Amino acid sequence: MPSSSSKEPPYRRAPPELEELQKQLKEFLDAGFIQPSKAPYGAPVLFQRKSDGSLRLCIDYRALNKIAKGDEEKTTCVIRYGAYEFLVMPFRLTNAPTTFCTLMNKLFHPYLDRFVVVYLDDIVVYNNTL
Structure with missing residues (x-):
């Protein structure tokens, strides 16, 4: 993974975003979409407001999209509650x-x-x- 994808501290969040982050994290864990990760790097997580006002969780995979061939560890994202890697294909990956x-x-x-x-x-x- 490029050095620009080193594990950086998670972005700061407003209380409503933290609440939504906890909710979506629990949903992803319960559904088996993600698992805790020990990867030495992770992509930052942010929210995009949808037209109905709800929040869509987005992961900035631009650094990952620049490299070839991946595996679960490379989909690691970092939030204040830890690092998680996808067990299913997430949105926004180039391939x-x-x-x-x-x-x-x-x-x-x-x-x-x-x-x-x-x-x-x-x-x-x-x-x-x-």
């Missing part, structure tokens, strides 16, 4: 759409052009009677 599309094409290969179409993150299943 995530291509990797997902390739996996779906392999999975649905026997059915492609018969009754399944895969386009990026859309999967259409069709038949003549619908």
Whole structure:
């Protein structure tokens, strides 16, 4: 990992953001999406306000996106409650759409052009009677 991705202190948060951070952290842990990490580096976490006013958790993976071939440890993010790494593919990784599309094409290969179409993150299943 580039030295610019060293483990930096987590960003400071306003109390409403801390509350949302704790909520989303618990959801991700309970769902098995992340696990505690001992990686020597981590990407910073920030929030983006959505149009409905809710907060979307975002991880700044720009440094990671500059390097090739990754593994779970490289998805480590740092927050005030520790470091966590993803066990599933997170959003905003450069190769995530291509990797997902390739996996779906392999999975649905026997059915492609018969009754399944895969386009990026859309999967259409069709038949003549619908």
